[in-house]
Amino acid sequence: MGYEILDKKELAMNEVLYKVHAPHVARKVRPGQFVIIRAFPTGERIPLTPIKWDREEGWIELVTFVRGKTTMRMANELRPGDELLNVAGPLGNPAPMKKFGRILAIGLITGMVEVFPIAKAWQEFGNDVTTLHVTPEPMTILKEDFERSVSRHIVESYQLQPGWGMNEIAQELVRRAVAKVRELLEGEHWDLVFIVGPAGGEKAVFEVVKEYGIPMEADLHPIMVDGTGMCGSCRILYDGEVKFACIDGPGFDAYKVDWDQLIHRVGFYADMERRALEEYLKSLRGSE
Amino acid sequence: MARKKPKLIKERVPTIERPAEERVHDFKEVNLGYTFELAVKEAERCLQCPAEYAPCIKGCPVHIDIPGFISKLVEYRDNPDKAVKEALNVIWACNSLPATTGRVCPQEDQCEKNCVMGKVGDKVNIGKLERFVADYAREKGIDDELLFEIVPSIEKKGQSVAIIGAGPAGLTAAGELAKDGYDVTIYEALHEPGGVLMYGIPEFRLPKDIVEKEIDKLRKLGVKILTDHIVGKTVTIEELLQEYDAVFIGSGAGTPRLVRAPGVNLNGIYTANEFLTRVNLMKAYLFPQYDTPVKVGKKVVVIGAGNTAMDAARSARRFGAEVTIAYRRGEEDVSARVEEVAHAKEEGVKFVYFVNPAEFIGDENGNVKAVKFEKMRPLEERDARGKRKIEGTGEYVTLEADTVIIAIGKHPNRLIINTPGLEVDRRGKIVVDENLMTSIPGVFAGGDAIRGEATVILAMGDGRRAAKAIHEYLTKKREEKANA
Ligand SMILES: Cc1cc2nc3c(=O)[nH]c(=O)nc-3n(C[C@H](O)[C@H](O)[C@H](O)COP(=O)(O)OP(=O)(O)OC[C@H]3O[C@@H](n4cnc5c(N)ncnc54)[C@H](O)[C@@H]3O)c2cc1C
Ligand SMILES: Cc1cc2nc3c(=O)[nH]c(=O)nc-3n(C[C@H](O)[C@H](O)[C@H](O)COP(=O)(O)OP(=O)(O)OC[C@H]3O[C@@H](n4cnc5c(N)ncnc54)[C@H](O)[C@@H]3O)c2cc1C
Numbered sequence: 001m002g003y004e005i006l007d008k009k010e011l012a013m014n015e016v017l018y019k020v021h022a023p024h025v026a027r028k029v030r031p032g033q034f035v036i037i038r039a040f041p042t043g044e045r046i047p048l049t050p051i052k053w054d055r056e057e058g059w060i061e062l063v064t065f066v067r068g069k070t071t072m073r074m075a076n077e078l079r080p081g082d083e084l085l086n087v088a089g090p091l092g093n094p095a096p097m098k099k100f101g102r103i104l105a106i107g108l109i110t111g112m113v114e115v116f117p118i119a120k121a122w123q124e125f126g127n128d129v130t131t132l133h134v135t136p137e138p139m140t141i142l143k144e145d146f147e148r149s150v151s152r153h154i155v156e157s158y159q160l161q162p163g164w165g166m167n168e169i170a171q172e173l174v175r176r177a178v179a180k181v182r183e184l185l186e187g188e189h190w191d192l193v194f195i196v197g198p199a200g201g202e203k204a205v206f207e208v209v210k211e212y213g214i215p216m217e218a219d220l221h222p223i224m225v226d227g228t229g230m231c232g233s234c235r236i237l238y239d240g241e242v243k244f245a246c247i248d249g250p251g252f253d254a255y256k257v258d259w260d261q262l263i264h265r266v267g268f269y270a271d272m273e274r275r276a277l278e279e280y281l282k283s284l285r286g287s288e
Numbered sequence: 289m290a291r292k293k294p295k296l297i298k299e300r301v302p303t304i305e306r307p308a309e310e311r312v313h314d315f316k317e318v319n320l321g322y323t324f325e326l327a328v329k330e331a332e333r334c335l336q337c338p339a340e341y342a343p344c345i346k347g348c349p350v351h352i353d354i355p356g357f358i359s360k361l362v363e364y365r366d367n368p369d370k371a372v373k374e375a376l377n378v379i380w381a382c383n384s385l386p387a388t389t390g391r392v393c394p395q396e397d398q399c400e401k402n403c404v405m406g407k408v409g410d411k412v413n414i415g416k417l418e419r420f421v422a423d424y425a426r427e428k429g430i431d432d433e434l435l436f437e438i439v440p441s442i443e444k445k446g447q448s449v450a451i452i453g454a455g456p457a458g459l460t461a462a463g464e465l466a467k468d469g470y471d472v473t474i475y476e477a478l479h480e481p482g483g484v485l486m487y488g489i490p491e492f493r494l495p496k497d498i499v500e501k502e503i504d505k506l507r508k509l510g511v512k513i514l515t516d517h518i519v520g521k522t523v524t525i526e527e528l529l530q531e532y533d534a535v536f537i538g539s540g541a542g543t544p545r546l547v548r549a550p551g552v553n554l555n556g557i558y559t560a561n562e563f564l565t566r567v568n569l570m571k572a573y574l575f576p577q578y579d580t581p582v583k584v585g586k587k588v589v590v591i592g593a594g595n596t597a598m599d600a601a602r603s604a605r606r607f608g609a610e611v612t613i614a615y616r617r618g619e620e621d622v623s624a625r626v627e628e629v630a631h632a633k634e635e636g637v638k639f640v641y642f643v644n645p646a647e648f649i650g651d652e653n654g655n656v657k658a659v660k661f662e663k664m665r666p667l668e669e670r671d672a673r674g675k676r677k678i679e680g681t682g683e684y685v686t687l688e689a690d691t692v693i694i695a696i697g698k699h700p701n702r703l704i705i706n707t708p709g710l711e712v713d714r715r716g717k718i719v720v721d722e723n724l725m726t727s728i729p730g731v732f733a734g735g736d737a738i739r740g741e742a743t744v745i746l747a748m749g750d751g752r753r754a755a756k757a758i759h760e761y762l763t764k765k766r767e768e769k770a771n772a
């Protein structure tokens with residue numbers, strides 16, 4: 001029993017949308033929750049976030065940023081009509097639905113897609129939501145959806161320079177995000193800042209928000225295995241206590257997160273992830 | 289049973305075991321069990337105590353007629369297939385997972401503990417005989433044959449039951465209820481059914497194809513298994529009660545306990561659950577053919593001394609690491625099965641006693657590099673479980689470690705116990721009555737979810753008892769409906 005891929009679209013370079021038949025998730029999912037999927041018999045379990053769904057028709061849409069073996073293999077090998085082996089969920093807690101007032105919701109790169117359902121729901125709930133997308137290369141992901149769903153959608157994009165490695169890309173991302181956020185915080189009143197992105201970027205933005213003392217929530221992405229509170233892979237230090245992001249989060253008060261530890265933990269398998277990707281690329285060349 | 293008593297054979301017939309130096313390089317099974325000939329020889333050692341007295345039966349949590357199944361092996365020794373089928377039939381009356389329990393039950397504390405042969409020599413190797421019967425039956429397809437003889441045609445009751453969790457408790461309840469004619473659907477959070485049997489206990493101790501075979505059997509009985517369904521998230525117990533006539537919770541004790549000491553989130557510190565899940569369920573030992581990574585350093589310290597700790601330690605050895613088990617009590621209080629401790633020692637796992645973790649020390653990159661332990665001292669007094677109490681000495685010792693695995697126990701799963709109206713105790717264990725019914729009418733529970741960390745056989749026994757109670761509950765419901 002698998003979950004049929006009903007549609008697959010490339011949204012931008014390295015960003016792929018999958019529309020998947022998963023009625024058990026579509027029936028229940030709320031903004032802020034995620035699923036864990038498995039795409040291949042030898043594959044890992046990876047968390048992804050439904051960005052849209054239809055409860056009646058029973059589908060959800062997932063967007064992956066192609067960054068490692070699993071997301072690349074999915075992009076290369078999966079076609080509409082194929083199946084995901086597993087889609088477990090919905091997992092985690094929904095984002096709190098409250099009247100906060102003016103909200104700045106920030107998405108770094110693909111983090112933006114995860115912001116979408118939450119920002120939309122907040123706006124519908126009576127908040128005044130501005131979304132900010134910081135990303136290399138102007139991208140069109142969901143731009144129209146955002147423009148239709150929130151008060152204001154800002155895109156801060158920049159060109160990747162030839163020869164940049166991952167580090168340069170990340171540094172530029174942080175530089176841009178920090179500058180733009182500072183500009184927005186300086187000129188306007190905000191009641192809440194919300195962010196989804198790589199831990200390093202989230203932390204850098206938090207450092208700025210902290211200066212202004214504005215409440216801030218962040219969705220955290222530690223490495224997960226089961227997503228049900230059974231393994232502790234996703235644990236973070238929060239207000240001095242150990243929390244499991246999969247069942248206590250993924251949204252947390254940014255002021256209480258031990259950011260440096262999160263950054264260390266997210267990077268723990270970087271060398272092995274690189275190796276998995278390299279071997280996969282090698283196997284592709286071999287089969288040509 | 290009347291038969292010629294052969295003379296007492298004091299020594300156990302040994303099982304075939306792969307040498308330690310060979311097996312630490314792979315994840316294949318360590319003990320290869322008996323052949324039919326060896327099994328018959330071991331069976332002949334049994335004194336055949338009468339069932340009403342037999343101390344082994346009393347020691348078995350589910351009261352298998354042990355002399356009964358053993359005698360079949362001897363009685364039909366000229367027809368191995370028949371011998372095994374008869375023996376399996378006896379075992380199945382009380383235990384539906386003999387291939388598993390034969391491998392993982394703590395026999396030395398249960399059936400074998402009381403074996404009368406122990407007074408004159410070695411106790412009968414009941415565990416390995418049970419395992420032999422199950423393995424032989426499986427390999428020859430005798431189990432399927434027997435299954436469909438016992439249940440030639442299932443009379444459908446027109447009522448349905450939802451089972452939460454596909455561990456030994458849930459699988460057993462599902463099997464029994466399906467045989468009774470109920471429509472059974474299992475809701476399992478993970479992508480594979482089996483519970484701890486699948487994600488926790490390693491391949492070298494319990495090959496996964498055995499568990500898969502048990503699950504196939506359920507499917508043949510018409511049990512539906514929905515993986516990827518997390519009760520409490522995908523569907524709630526209230527919703528299940530609207531769709532099904534009864535519910536059984538077998539969600540286990542999956543939440544790992546963590547050491548409360550600074551540095552516990554350093555990289556390289558795993559809970560045993562995470563480590564074993566990566567290794568067993570996700571097959572990280574086959575990385576990069578399998579995608580899930582695991583990092584085992586050169587020096588591994590495992591904290592705890594139960595079965596979980598042994599499994600983690602022995603798995604880590606198979607990655608080539610130097611492994612030390614650090615336990616806060618002494619050797620006599622090690623709670624793992626004797627066989628596991630012996631195997632761990634043979635495989636070169638070291639043991640350090642009377643040390644309690646006080647701090648995890650990291651390097652500048654946030655990776656663990658050592659564990660600081662407080663030395664403990666045993667007291668004369670014993671606690672409720674009969675273990676010697678211990679106290680800190682104020683002296684410390686540091687063990688170098690680039691990987692640490694915490695195996696100090698688990699709590700019941702949080703997603704289930706947050707169900708409104710479901711009564712749980714202080715430790716999160718679901719409270720049940722003598723029929724295993726919870727505080728919610730029509731919702732039953734068993735296994736680690738009600739006991740905290742227990743054993744496979746107790747979980748399985750609960751599954752059976754609950755199935756019986758559910759059958760009675762639903763029969764009453766049917767009758768009420770018919771009378772109304
Ligand atoms: C709650 C949550 C929601 C997420 N939603 C999305 C989403 O909607 N779209 C999206 O593209 N990504 C999302 N992610 C991140 C996503 O899981 C990773 O992109 C994916 O695991 C990468 O796999 P890979 O094999 O391609 O890359 P790898 O090379 O394996 O890993 C690249 C990086 O991805 C992260 N990662 C790897 N494995 C895991 C894992 N098991 N759990 C979490 N992070 C991991 C790590 O930071 C790692 O360094 C989410 C993560 C979490 C925790
Ligand atoms: C490493 C290890 C080694 C062990 N060794 C031994 C041994 O040698 N001998 C022995 O007798 N015992 C051993 N045990 C203990 C034994 O495995 C357990 O007592 C037994 O598995 C309990 O069975 P269970 O069915 O109650 O729960 P589990 O086996 O824990 O199964 C529970 C199932 O429920 C699922 N689940 C949980 N929450 C939900 C939810 N919300 N929705 C849907 N599904 C859910 C889980 O994913 C799991 O599949 C060991 C345990 C471990 C961890």
Ligand code: FES
Pocket residue numbers: 223224225226227228229230231232233234235244245246247
């Ligand atoms: S991912 Fe395993 S506990 Fe959160």
